[in-house]
Amino acid sequence: MELAGQKALVTGGSRGIGRGIALELARRGADIVINYNSNSTAADEVVAEIEKLGRKAVALQADVSDFAAAGALVKGAVDALGGLTILVNNAGVTRDKLLMAMKEDDWTTVVQTNLGGTYNVTQQAIRSLLRNRDTGARVVNITSVSGLVGVPGQANYSAAKAGIIGFTKATAKELAKRQILINAVAPGFIQTDMTDAMPQAMLDEMLKMVPCARIGEVDDISQAVAFLCGPGASYITGQVLVVDGGLTM
Numbered sequence: 075m076e077l078a079g080q081k082a083l084v085t086g087g088s089r090g091i092g093r094g095i096a097l098e099l100a101r102r103g104a105d106i107v108i109n110y111n112s113n114s115t116a117a118d119e120v121v122a123e124i125e126k127l128g129r130k131a132v133a134l135q136a137d138v139s140d141f142a143a144a145g146a147l148v149k150g151a152v153d154a155l156g157g158l159t160i161l162v163n164n165a166g167v168t169r170d171k172l173l174m175a176m177k178e179d180d181w182t183t184v185v186q187t188n189l190g191g192t193y194n195v196t197q198q199a200i201r202s203l204l205r206n207r208d209t210g211a212r213v214v215n216i217t218s219v220s221g222l223v224g225v226p227g228q229a230n231y232s233a234a235k236a237g238i239i240g241f242t243k244a245t246a247k248e249l250a251k252r253q254i255l256i257n258a259v260a261p262g263f264i265q266t267d268m269t270d271a272m273p274q275a276m277l278d279e280m281l282k283m284v285p286c287a288r289i290g291e292v293d294d295i296s297q298a299v300a301f302l303c304g305p306g307a308s309y310i311t312g313q314v315l316v317v318d319g320g321l322t323m
């Protein structure tokens with residue numbers, strides 16, 4: 075198994091894309107800490123599924139938008155797994171509104187969870203990731219096509235996800251010599267609770283723009299993330315892998 079012996083922290087691993095990533099990394103041999111914010115039942119179910127695969131799994135609650143909570147999460151993950159070799163910054167939220175109606179709280183929550191959370195966790199995980207001197211470590215940040223092209227009604231989310239791309243490239247340049255490879259994955263429309271919350275008419279309109287003519291599945295993203303965490307991606311850093319059925323090409 076290509077990720078045997080790896081120790082991964084997946085933020086927002088209780089549902090949707092994060093759940094799929096946690097399961098795929100476990101299938102490939104990694105032990106996993108999944109983080110969640112409020113839904114402990116969903117998190118416990120993912121832990122049970124990973125344990126069925128014969129891997130170690132622990133669920134840790136933390137709001138990644140809070141620097142101190144993110145620090146406690148990283149410490150808890152390192153203690154639970156005996157180190158950290160993979161970090162997937164996946165936790166994210168949307169609060170879609172046109173700018174005229176966008177309240178300060180809509181802006182702050184989305185930027186502080188998506189972009190702030192990525193900084194909060196990565197900054198406090200770096201020392202542990204650097205301890206893997208010989209084998210190196212991987213970080214994958216989940217951004218969005220919204221951060222590449224800009225989406226009306228998502229000024230907060232587009233800004234946060236574009237920020238994650240800048241953060242990915244800057245940190246990849248800082249840490250490549252220290253064997254930490256940092257990339258981003260940009261999903262298009264993927265079937266999860268997040269897209270279930272969108273009006274069907276809006277989804278239908280958007281699907282007309284997807285050359286592959288289908289909504290993406292969680293597995294489309296988890297396979298891309300697992301590839302970036304594996305041996306086949308050992309010369310890839312600072313990249314944004316777009317997984318969107320051709321939407322933004």
Ligand code: NAP
Pocket residue numbers: 085086087088089090091092109110111112113114116136137138139164165166167187216217218219260261262263264265266267268269
């Ligand atoms: P989702 O189904 O809504 O799941 C979100 C996950 O993030 C849940 O596990 C949730 O935990 C966790 N979370 C939310 N806020 C958090 C916080 N403050 N601290 C810690 N965990 C938190 O979302 P998804 O569709 O899987 O999206 C996952 C990632 O992919 C996000 O970064 C999203 O922006 C990105 N993305 C999604 C799509 C898409 O079409 N779905 C497209 C592009 C990018 P609880 O269960 O405890 O709430």
